[in-house]
Amino acid sequence: MTSTEVDWEPFIESLHEAAGLWDRGLACRASRHDLDDEVDADPPRVVPITEAEAERLMRAVAFLARRLSVAAECVVYVTAESRLGAAAEGDPAAQADALSLTALHAAAMRHAADLASAAFNRSDAA
Secondary structure, eight states, rough: OOOOOOOOOHHHHHHHHHHHHIIIIGGOEEEEEEEEEEOOOOOOOEOOHHHHHHHHHHHHHHHHHHHHHHHHHHHHHHHHHHHHHHTTTTTTTHHHHHHHHHHHHHHHHHHHHHHHHHHHHHHHHO
């Protein structure tokens, strides 16, 4: 799976653009909110957002998280394939380690997508 006829570049660029929009337009507007000094030594940074915007953002994050989990599984598969290829020279411990790391990456992305979906569904039901 070293060559592909799928053009990932527009998707990758759009993620970079979204990160840039966050950095340039939103993150700079964040301020610290002290909720409870005893509980939260490092208060969260909060960017002002309306309830309607928050709902739309959560929906977009949930949908994107699902798609990113699939994209990450593609990356994990290719990464595992190359690591297993390198480990195939005979070290079973290296093979097991590569498979374990691959499984952890895939599970982490799936869990992130599930959490985003659950948060969206819960806020949608409220």
